[in-house]
Amino acid sequence: MSDSFLPSRHGFTFDNVWPAQPAVVVPTPFGDVPFGKANGGLCGGMVFAALDYWHAGKPPPGSRPPLGTPLYAFIVRRLLESWRLPGGVAKYYEWMGMPDNDSPTFQLFGRPLLTRRGIAFRTVSGEWPSIRAELDRSAPVPIGVITVASRQPKDLALNHQVLAYGYTTSGDTVSVRVYDPNRGRRDDIAITFRTTPAGPTTFTHNLGIGGRQVRGFFRTGYRAQRLPSGG
Template identity: 35%
Template sequence: MTDRLTPDQTLAAGSEIASPNGQHRAVMQGDGNFVVYRANGTPKWATGTDGRAIGGIIMQGDGNLVMYDSNGPVWASGTDGHPGAVLVMQDDGNLVIYGVDGTPLWATGTNITMMRVTGFLPTMNGFHFSNAFAHAPDIQINILGQNVAIGDAANGLCGGMAFAARDFFQAGQRPPARKDSPTSGVLFDLLVRRLFDSFEIPVGPARYAALMSPDLPDHETALSEIGLAPHGRAWVTIVEEWPKIRAGIDGGMPMPMALILIKDRDVFQMGNNHQVLAYGYDMDGNDLSILVYDPNCPDDNNVRINLDLGNPRQTTRMWHSHIDSARKEVVENVFAFFSQGYAFIMPPAIPTPDPAAVERSFKITNATPGDQLVKVFNPGDTAMLAPLPAGEFNVPPNQFGTWVFHKMLSQVRLTANDRFLGLASPGDAITITGDDTVEFRNTGQLAMPVRVYKATDDLMWVTLPGGQFTVGAGEIFRYTIPADVTTIKAIINGQRSNAVRGQVIIF
């Protein structure tokens, strides 16, 4: 799609030109109206010629932009006498006719305020890998000679990536060019350190908890208006937090910001929120679109947070948007956002990844619908009783884990959910395809208790490990069959059902 009409070119009914950034369109509508739209569908200017039988609009060779019906011209820009002029839909939202010398001859006056941090773009200054990490502890602490793992990188390091991206920018450096997510080393340690910095303990978790709470209204209340109750999410975002973020961008620095994506009283769900780095904004009256580097969308310069600043006392829709690989817009609701306290640290020198380290690891992908607990054993440990260091980790569905071989090892034994997978060597890529779960699907209106036994246990004295649970109404529960069991029997509300791996039980 082009952004302009050149001399003697006609824009037919049903066609449009669009700004290079995709945020503004000039549409020749089938109803005869020529309209400038924002990306959110808001019309900003029109010729007012709807209801006419007009086949299109032409950028004439004499420089005049004209619309005709069967009786003659019905609208014109009045710029004739400037042969060679062109019509351009600009990134700032203004539709302009330029003469051959670059002089603007006519415009719709629909330009918006555009602010960018000079020199910052996600494709240049963001990390080129996604916020998707293999299962590995964020940090390990040695306690009485034992390495105790804390955290799991697979839950995401978005805050660390946002903070570190600003560190590199402020230091006048580019992030490492690598496109694979690190699992250890200097860069991984930096991201983990900056992740913990982004938590702003103890203030940060309290801010998340307050804005996540379902008890906090999205709008103002009579008590919040007089200072006797906390302000609603819209007020906090628009009145208190956005001005801080804007001031940083106006001052030439990208600003870390936290996005509230859930409402939940359970503070352990805090990790379901997100962190990004704002580096620009477009302001069209009260319509605000913030450009962000999103660690979940590497090398994407068009990720935005959108909202209307017009009425902070009322519930305000906010949303995160980007274009996916299928060129479709993906939209996620945002309930609030806030600026994050940031202090610069000089990023360390990041060594180029050692190809030998990659070659000393194997990758294991879970292609089953349930979690897989992977254990790694010494090849001589035929009983598989003691996993090797860091050799026990969980791999959720459609995710992967890696394990780096110790220098003295060239082969290991693997199990997944205690089923023997075989031997693995450095460089191997292993996929778990066998589904060792039974799916219990409750389609009723009441929660149902379930007890699971070996099929041969006629007396049903002892349930299998983890074999006593409740499946809520309309919910699904996956039970992992122990490795030494072939067939199970399940008692659901007094009814018996036998099952093997991969089976679905509907009740």
């Protein structure tokens, strides 16, 4: 694609608000989890579908699809595929249970010998370099965002998915520009963090996630799919 992704041009014109019933109940290794409720939305499906339209060189449809239509079914299917069962769900669950920052697991004479890496380190040192490399090639990257610390499988649906399409840097501060289906076609949405912080890593953001924090994020597997009939 020669036309770089931009939410104001390539995002859906409608935001991520849907009927109250679950769009799909996902059988995970931890039990059935309903996704797609009005309070959780279809964020992953909208991210993947918007990227499908971008790859196809076509603008996304301009009106919210009613239940039972091909586009609605397509977004729901892409939501399910965005979770990459079973491994994708397991990664969300694993990260939900990790500490925010590194913590020593074994000490000798007061000095840490073994360290359990937290979400912040895994995001900044493990995930961000590969995401950045894709963005440098002008390739948007779907990312899974961890917003809760929990061991409860039902809380999987409280996490979020957005589409990274660019970034800016100032010294060691990085602002990842994202398309957030909860924010519609806004071009000013970002997740910001420092790559070499003096203390614990924190992530600031203006995502539409009801005031929850961003604890970290990782790249999710994506493959472009054929658009639905009439799309």
